[in-house]
Amino acid sequence: MMTPLLQISGLGKRFGGFTALQAIDLDVQEGERLGLIGPNGSGKSTLVNCICGTLRHDAGSVRFGGKTLDGLTAHQRTRGGLARSFQLPRPFGTLSLAENLRIPILYAVNARGEGGLAGSAIDARCRDLLSEVGLADKAHRLPRDLTQIEMRKLELARAMAAQPKLLFADEVMAGLSHAEIDEIIALLFRLNGQGVTVIMIEHIMRAVMQFSQRLAVLVAGRKIADGKPADVVRDAEVVRAYLGE
């Protein structure tokens, strides 16, 4: 068996006296589609923050592509092939949508050395990405002109612009209509088809069940289940966590 793309072992994170994550073990294979679910406050976003370097974890280790990520800054991890969308959209407010996407192209893609883009190729790439998420006609608008839903799409497009090996889609579908959810799922499938490993963090079960090959469940900072989606949702502990006794 080949080395997993992402290897998390014994990961722990505390905020003062509160244990946000405890002894998380999780392996993700290259090209896999993983769903990560859990009730609010169960530590899903904290886990993403620890993997992407926004937060420093206190215990355990994270390895990506066989190399340890410990001690690397967030931008080094992004350049290494990790990308994430923020659950609450954090666009660059004074830059147009196209310029928002230009940042990861200039600083993540071009910093990798090979396959860098320049001049009009960057503009073309920004346009393509925006049309993938359906924002092409707003390329020169500012983020403040967007609806919350459009901002989520921009978040996703910006993460995609970094051309990651592993993409965290952190609740990009919240608030979207049925048809829009289908669009985003199709988009994530397309990305996955191009070889991008996708970890979907989502409350919309229809999307998670349709997309994921595997499902991991976090409850109160612990991983309580990990396996085939159909089995996991029938797991007694998972049902209890979601529905109560």
Add this chain to the structure above:
Amino acid sequence: MGSVPFVLALVCVAAALFAVGRWLNISYAFFAAYVVVQYIVLGTAWNILGGYTGYVNFGITAFFALGAYSSVVLYKLVPSLPLPIMMVVGGIVAGLVGLGTGYLTLRLRGVFFSIATLALAVVVQTLITNWDFVGGARGAYVLRPRVAPLIGGDYIQYLFLLMLGLCVIVLTVARSIEHSALGYGFAAIRDDEGAAEASGVPTLRLKLIATVLSGGFMGMAGAPLPYYVTYLDPASGFSLNYAVNAIAMPLIGGTSSWLGPVVGAVLVGGLQEYIRVTISSAVNVLVAGVLLVVFVVLAPEGIVGLFRRRRR
């Protein structure tokens, strides 16, 4: 406009200004214009850190006076050293201090960074005041040559020419930053530092580049000061006016483009000079303050921002 035509246009404007000054041949005009151009440089330098990356630096006088006092030191050691070299040295000294300050303070965000820079100004002023070699609290005299080197005429003309040259350089750098990857990185930091990191922007490195450029240019702007005033003491070198004006001018003109500090400096600097002559030398400080408040409330994007919005 491409970079080369821009520089040529800038040089032409500067040359025309200087030619008009030579033709008028009024010393006062040079003294007044020097101040305005100096503020264009200071405002633009402040804007590289404050406007582009969003880190508000209150310690302008520290960098400015470091430039001025490094000229005093050089004057005492090697009186014959040409002023352009002193400006380069002043820029290097202030740039290095900018680098050090950046390392120590850039992990602070927002207002905490600003307070730290304010503290820097106090620390540097205290050190200079207690350094006997540069005159301490008594101040230092610098005798300037009667005749300007190279160009002849009054020495103030030479000072003005140097400041014009520096202004061309600083504006060129500021404008090329705006249109480069560096400028996009700065803007990303200003808008959301965490999201910038997540997009691959090496935020700390970029912020250090900004503090070095910003501090260095402030130092270069301060280096000719001893020759301009001929008597420099800490109270005048560290005058609050420099800090207030260098912040007010970009904010009034607009922080999003290189043109903002130019518009702000010409407008406010010109107005101050006019009021200094016609009304009183104390009222002129009020101008920057009042205009700053008016603009922050009514037009936070400055004059350039007002025009941009209309065009959209």
